[in-house]
Amino acid sequence: MANLISVERASLALGTAQVLDGVSLGVQGGDRIGVVGRNGGGKTTLLRVLAGSMGVDSGRVTRTGSATVGMLAQADVLDPGATVRSVVLGDLPEHVWAGDPRVRDVLDGLLGGVDAPGVGGLDGLVGPLSGGERRRLALARLLVANPTVLLLDEPTNHLDVEGVAWLADHLVRHRSRPDNAFVAITHDRWFLDAVATQTWEVVDGSVGSFEGGYAAYVLAKAERERMANVTAERRDNLLRKELAWLRRGAPARTSKPKFRIEAANALIENEPPPRDDVELMGFATARLGKDVIDLHDASVTVGDRVLLDRVTWQLGPGDRIGIVGVNGSGKSTLLRALAGEVPLTSGKRKQGVTVRLAHLTQEVRELERYADRRVIEAIEDVRTSIRLGRKEISAAQLAQRLGFTGGRQQTRVADLSGGERRRLQLTRLLMDEPNVLLLDEPTNDLDVETLTSLEDVLDGWAGTLVVVSHDRYLLERVCDRQVALLGNGKVRDLPGGVEQYLQLRHQSTSSPSPTPAQAESAPPASVSAASPAEQREARKVVARVERQLSRLTEREERIHMAMTEAATDHERITELNAQLREIADERESLELEWLEAAELIE
Template identity: 70%
Template structure:
């Protein structure tokens, strides 16, 4: 494969920091590369060097003759006086773009709402649009241009779960040709795994290269550290924990690596699960009691729209719930209603007497009053120490775990970057020792390393957790179940997780679709039998509803057994990695388990429709 863009021995210094130090690499035909690294580490600088908008101090950058390069930067370069059509399609005639299936796919996938007549359609001006809508326009323009080399800087910003899934599918389908190449900077680990065939990590002026997406990157990095004979203390770092979770997750996560993983398996042979769920629930119950936050027959109207319609929801101690939904469905409003910040239009909200709510909003304006304070002072102002994972940690120690090194703790709050402010906001929230944590888009402005550190801290946090996020990886990593807001005023349970949400959205002609009513996990019901949050209306008789609930309870127990058998199979496959005959047999048993799971989930869904 020939290189479309080549970088040879490039050096680039910004201030006193060597951002690129003797870097040589190439974007070859047919390649899809994900670029990761810490904020400020040089990812965007590398992309600008590849794009030709910044020249290295030393070395050279060459491009194959006639190669067109297009870049999506994080800055807003759209003309506010232009129309949507002019911004995205340029001077292209209507019959030209309307007859091109690729362009229509981009317009429908990214600008579906903007094309509606009520929004002004393609003739609407760019100026009045929101920042998220303008970001979608810029991304659509880059995709419509169809260059040989496409460079994207954080393309998933302002995209919801559906938008991220569509973009991943589009890039894999359209940028797998032998005449083009793709490089994308992203902190979205699910997106990285779905799109990238190679991963570049920008660290300390170097660019380390790995085969595969995020899962392969974690495995390879663990293997490199093993080969480098890292110390026993280093073996217990976050990397092993993240690797252990990846190996326990869906098999597809580890299907891309093209190197031996037996040595990496040795690293996690004695690694416990990321969270001891039984112990955490026990701690949470001790701290919270049986009553956390209850909504009963709750309705909420904002601006004439019904965001919650007679919802009954009982949050249990130790529950970890991920919330997804279409933009504007009321996810942030739901958190405000649960926290008590927003009064209900009707219905009741009950809060346990021992509950301490910590609510992370999407705003960081609360830090403005602390602009002149040092980071460590802003943290210690809340509390000098706290308990994490059953151990007492000081404010300085927790700050270090969330990316504030000793020197950075002395920085003024007003001098912090957007990502550092977000970290400080989370840090102050955790130091306040809440036992109910509501997180609204916690991944905003955070790099992958910081995200893994945050997840590690929350793994040992005992309490009830609700997290709203478009980051699919984070939702699956932090929460034990997912629910959805679909714009119809109800909260829906997602037994199949985010994948089920995307299937439901794909098969629904309208934003508000029929799904499974959310089920409460009452702490008194150890068997996992759930009560419906729905107000009824399925038309089923009381006898049919009782029978349906029995079926759901039975199926839930069977699904739990399937989970246990699947876990044992994964463990056995890890042990038999060199026995190909045995692996084929285990793989066949695993496929049979997946089919059994699908059958059981279908049976559960049919019963849930009667309970609704």
């Protein structure tokens, strides 16, 4: 594969912070790279260095002469007087872009089609558009331009679940050729799993590279810690818990075959499920009783729009419900109706006498009165300790679990970043010991590490939880049930989860829904078309490849041990590194063979 961008021993300091420290990496043709790391850790700076918009203090950054680079920044500035057409399509003649399936796919996926109803049509002006709509315009412009290397800084911001799924599909279909590549910073772990063949972790000035998406990254990181003989205390951390979730709850997330996940059995064989649902339900019932919040025949109308139309819904003790829906369908309104914060046009709301409700909105202005106080003071202003599950923890301990470690607890609230303010909001809400928690887009501005910590805290929280989010991973991770708002004012249950929601949306936008008879007669999508003989042969191939991969893993472990023993022998390390590369190439070939065979098996 062609090397499109090369970074050699690059170092860069911003003020007193060493953002990059002797980093060497490359972007090759066909690469689909996801970038993760803590907020403020240097992810955006790395993208700017790759784009050439920021120089380095030392080292070298080179790009292939014919390669073009395009970057989606978090704060794109669009001319408010320009039209949607001129921003997205530039001076492309209509017969050119209208005849290009790739461009039409972008217009359909991000703007709602050629007529672009979501942004007032192609001839509509940029000025009246919301921040989210402008963000989609900037992304559409970049995808239409189709540079050799796409650099995307949080591309899923302002996209709903459906938009994230579309973007993942578009990138995989159009950015997997040997003559192009993309690098995307993202905290959306489902998106990372869906698109990435490689994950970079930016931490303490270095960039670690991991094969695969989020699931493979978690597995590889846990395995590296084990191979490095870390202490038992450090091994027994969130990585192992997250790995246990990935294996038990959703093994199909990873594009890697099952044996890559099963390789982690030794790490998680004694790891309990993320949540003890029976125990939490018992705690929740004791705290809440039988009655929580009921909506009966409830409607909410704003102007001439009916956001909720005669909705009847009972929230029970211990319910953990995720809400999905298109932008503007009334998700936040439903949360406010549950909280009793919006008047009902008709119908009734009933709340249990023991309910202690907390509502995380998308606003952070509530922290303004704490601007001159320290983080820990703003938290202890609520309470100094809480009970989480069976344990009592202090305000400082909860703050640390949500990312406010050491000196950050002494930081003035006014000096916090957007992600830190969001974390502070969550911490203060949890310190109030609510038994009903309503969360409106809680993942906004949070990095992957903080999201994992939040999920860990919610695992031990006993109460009723309702979450509105476009983060598919979070919804499936912390909720036991999903419901959808499809824009008709009704709440639709989703026994099939987010995947069912996407199917419903696809049916509503592409073709009439099938009749019950048609649906019943439709062949199951999972039935293999291979003959019995072909399936028997495929099973033999799978078994053979798994044995070969097992032997490769044993060889790899022996090489790692040899590298530890030869740490000071440069020539021997070089020789062992070459052997590891050979193993990686052989593994990739075997995995492709396994995947081809596995597709033939029912």
